[in-house]
Amino acid sequence: MRKNIFALVAFTALTLVGCKSEADDGVGEKPRSSTETNFFFRNGATHTIHMQEKEIRTVTIDGATDNFTYEAPTGYLSVSKSTDPSPSLVIEAEDGSTGSHDIRITDKTADGVGITATLTVIVGERDRGWKGNTFTIENIDGDKTTKDAKDYVDIEVPEGFTYDASTLKPDGAGERVTIKQTGTLLKVTAKNHYDETTPITFRLTKANAEDRVVTIKRVTKFWSTNNNGTVLAGLSSNVYVTQRSFDMLQNPPKVPYTVKTVTYGYYDPNVSPNGFELYRNPIITKIDLNNVEDIGSFAFYNSQNLVTVVADKVKYIDNGAFAGTKIKRINLPEIERISGNSSYYSFPTTLQSITMGTKVKSLDSYLFLKELREVRIASTTPGAISMSSQVMQEGNNTTLYVPSAYVNDWKLKFPWVEQTFKGGIKGM
Incomplete structure (x- = not known):
């Protein structure tokens, strides 16, 4: 008798396990989840989503055909239909539309049977600040x-x-x-x-x-510009922008997004700056050049308190651009050309390290002073680079670092490299 009871329990358990399944929609299709951006459309189905005033959202009508239609309340929701890449509704909640609003969706099955469903949109008040x-x-x-x-x-x-x-x-x-x-x-x-x-x-x-x-x-508001905002000309004010304004910032202030060029400066002591210019300006301590590509001659010349320059997009630097500043390190991932001048080197005595990317094409004479410790160039194609043997000042102990696998290629292209860079050429 005990064996029969155990057998009955076991059979019942197996039967229950075998029958366990999620409910389908009546045609043998397993339901899929409806979310804030997806409505599983079936006859009689309802679903609620939540939006804010002025919000725009695309909701996929999952299971509808391209021929589905809809009815939406006017004055609250702006609704349009899309079938690319799949049937969907683009819903915009209008200002003042807070509350609950129903969108009635209608379609037909393959055999012509009409089906309807309701998508409810609850609109909340948007944050006006x-x-x-x-x-x-x-x-x-x-x-x-x-x-x-x-x-x-x-x-x-x-x-x-x-x-x-x-x-x-x-x-x-x-x-x-x-x-x-x-x-x-x-x-x-x-x-x-x-x-x-x-x-x-x-x-x-x-x-x-x-x-x-x-x-x-x-x-x-740190900066002033020329040429419809494409040229950085100087400070926006020499009254309201102070050195303290720069020093208060953890990150250097960015120049306007539209700026592509930094205007040239003056090295002539007979040309007097008026406090607005970038050159010989003691106020500027740091700057993020944002989208700047071209830095003009003597642009920051003798701005003696300039320590930090972010130059991620810069392609061209003209002679004397940073002479007389206090820059210690600079990274130039997009640089293509740096120009020099026999009287005014492009970089200051304080510069210890300069890093260049893979796009370098031209390095002129008289760029780096002897105090520089290292030059790093990521280019694996030295044959595409024009570099002067006078790129470094005499008496240096500077090391040139290039990709390790290409050290010999660099030596072949520039046989004088170890005489110019007294610290030698090494792989990195």
């Missing part, structure tokens, strides 16, 4: 250092509120920003650099309502 009665601007990028950067911040003004210019603080803040209200939109634009410990503040007022307060912690 206000935290209670306060709007905080961490920084206005007056230099527009990224591709899509703006030198202003737009603020949506709550209904009925207006900007009160008399509340702009501290004194002189009007020299740092301009503020203009048009309807319910307030534009705060960078005018001059501001990095003081006291934030700039102003108020929006409305009768019988608590003031709204806008706080600006920083305005970044």
Whole structure:
């Protein structure tokens, strides 16, 4: 009897295991997950997604044919259909569309049977930047250092509120920003650099309502440009940009994204800088050249406190460009040509190490002074390089490092290399 009971239990367990499966949709197809970007479309199906005002999202209608149709509520959602690469809806939640909205989707099976499903879109209020009665601007990028950067911040003004210019603080803040209200939109634009410990503040007022307060912690505006923003000419101001402005930054300030060239400077002592120029400017301590490709002759000549230069995109450096600075190391991954001058070497006595990438084509005479310890060049094609035997100053102990497998190729191309670089040529 005990054996029969055990056999019955075992049979039941096996039967249950054998029958275990996830539910299908009635036609033998296993359901797939619906997500915030995917709706598994089947007759009578419903699914809910969540969006914010002004958000745009593409939702795949998984299982629909290219012939599916839809009905969407007007005035809340802007909806369009797409079939490339698969059936989908492109949904944009309009401003003021907070709440729940249904999109009815209709299609037909292969045998012509109509099927419908509902996609519910719950729209939440988007973040307009206000935290209670306060709007905080961490920084206005007056230099527009990224591709899509703006030198202003737009603020949506709550209904009925207006900007009160008399509340702009501290004194002189009007020299740092301009503020203009048009309807319910307030534009705060960078005018001059501001990095003081006291934030700039102003108020929006409305009768019988608590003031709204806008706080600006920083305005970044270091640089001035010419030629529609393609040429870096100097500092944006010699009053509002100070050496402290540079020293406060952990990373060097980037020049505008659009800048491709740094203008030439003057070595002639009879030419007096006015405090704005890059050359002979004691204020500049560090700079990120961002997308700059060409640095003109004497561009930073005798800017004696310039220590750090980020030059990741630079292709060309003309004679005397960094003479008289305090640069110790520089990395030039994209460099193609460096030009020299018998009276003014291109780099300063403080330079200890220079690294160049694989694209080097021309290294002129009188580039490096004898204090330089190492030159690193990643090129594996020395035959494509023109390099002067006078690239180094006499009396140096500089070592040239090149890819280890190509040391002999370098020696064959430049048989004088070990006489010019007294530290020899070595692999890296």
